[in-house]
Amino acid sequence: MHLQIADVSKSFGYGARTKEVLRQVSFAVNSGEFVALVGSSGSGKSTVLRLIAGLERPSAGSIRMDGRPLSAPGSDRGMVFQKYSLYPWLTAAQNVAFGMELQGRPRAEIRERTGYFLEVVGLADAARRLPRELSGGMQQRVAIARALAAEPQVLLLDEPFGALDIQIRESMQEFLHNLWRRTGLTALLITHDLEEALLLAGTVHILAPAPGRIVRSVTVDLDRSSLAHLRVSRPFLDLREELAQCLRGLEPALVA
Ligand SMILES: Nc1ncnc2c1ncn2[C@@H]1O[C@H](COP(=O)(O)OP(=O)(O)OP(=O)(O)O)[C@@H](O)[C@H]1O
């Protein structure tokens, strides 16, 4: 799998009201890679994801998967959003099964795969519970299970842990990292949290705002055998600080 975003620009509106949101954004995500895009609020992160998801069309440039242009939503891309997007009236298992039902898979297969993916995200015991009976972190794990169950080629995550408090957030980062290691999934994570991006992704792109453009790309080649150790290790902290300075330099100047 090779996802290629090439020279993608996006403007909204017409004429004098045109707003340029993205300018010539280029990057790639290959099979088994974990890539992150980091930027401040309003830098166009969600727009990048919506373009890849096929929910918007680029104004210029191209988005291709294995060389084929992407222009419509498809089950080859699984989405997980910040806000819990579970159907509140369906149980965890029914939520996971939902996408597979749309795909028209046989009933027995759906049942088996639902059990399997709830197991993968550690929620086998919560199968019959409704979203409101689950914690925020558990709901996001159901959303991830639902996305994975449709067998996407790439998982697109838009601030998936943004609504969670810090402890849960850290345990969800561990969870996603372990899931990536175990299943070899391919993921693109969008976040404003630099630490999260550096912990999880082998490649991190920094998106500057107004218009959104990639100003820095780094390969994060650090020992991830323990995220808890990595978080406080010298090379990690140095890299985080260096990139934090880069991000701070991108904020609009505060003029008195
Ligand atoms: N459909 C649209 N029509 C007009 N403007 C839009 C549309 N979608 C996004 N924008 C504008 O594009 C800019 C980038 O929005 P986007 O949601 O991609 O940013 P973001 O980086 O995801 O921000 P956040 O961190 O707050 O989620 C914003 O200024 C927003 O107002």
Ligand SMILES: [Mg+2]
């Ligand atoms: Mg966003």
